[in-house]
Amino acid sequence: MTKLLRHYKMIVFLTALIAVPGPAHAKEQAMTPEELERQQQLINQQVLQTYAEAGAQPVDPGIINMEVPSDSRYTLGVNDVIEVTVLRHPEVSGQYIINQEGKIQYEFAGDVHVAGQTKDEVTDTLQEKLTEFIISPEVTVKIIGYNSKVVYVIGEVGQPGKIFMRGDTITVREALLQAGLPLLTAKVEKSKLFTPSANGVPEQKKVNVKSLLYKGDLRENLVMKPGDTLFIPPTAMTKVMRTIQPVAAPITTGAGVGRTVTTGGF
Structure with a gap:
């Protein structure tokens, strides 16, 4: 009975934490250079605020206050x-x-x-x-x-989806800044970069986004090319909460007072 009660309390505790907002869908529309520059400035401010709230500071503040890359070397393509x-x-x-x-x-x-x-x-x-x-x-x-060259950032970031490139390459850091940065639900040190290959099996590279953003380790700032995908995985707790979420169902008692119960066996 005691074991059952402990199990029940754990389910109730996890159920209370499942209100984790899913990542928003990215707008798949290219921006003008002026719009991109304005958005980059806003993102820079948000990044610095995020670091301050987390009580952490990057080794080099210049990592955050980056400039939008020049388009002078950008090679034009279809739909540009x-x-x-x-x-x-x-x-x-x-x-x-x-x-x-x-x-x-x-x-x-x-x-x-x-x-x-x-x-x-x-x-x-x-x-x-x-x-x-x-x-x-x-x-x-x-x-x-800018419509011809894109990379993808998916998983636990603010705005997952397409990133329209302003050059022939883009770094992981630049892509993350445009994708809204990792969420608190992200296991950033286990991120992966996927690159398409001729044999149909994408190449994989590990990326420690935590070291890149919070410690300024530029060895993790890999170069992305058109078609590459950066995946930011969820933490184990996030996976658990999302598994439990569909199981918890709101019901109404006979008195008309709503409450949440957990269905299924213990």
């Missing part, structure tokens, strides 16, 4: 969006989506292949084509939609 501005010539200025063939449909020049080029290289390409119609054209190219 660029804005072309030709000084004093609005008729050949506008926004263009790179199609599945890696081209944009540009006025006067027809289909222009731009995939695999940087924005500076596209500027030179368009400038050369426009010299047939315009004397000394002044062309500016700006990337306004």
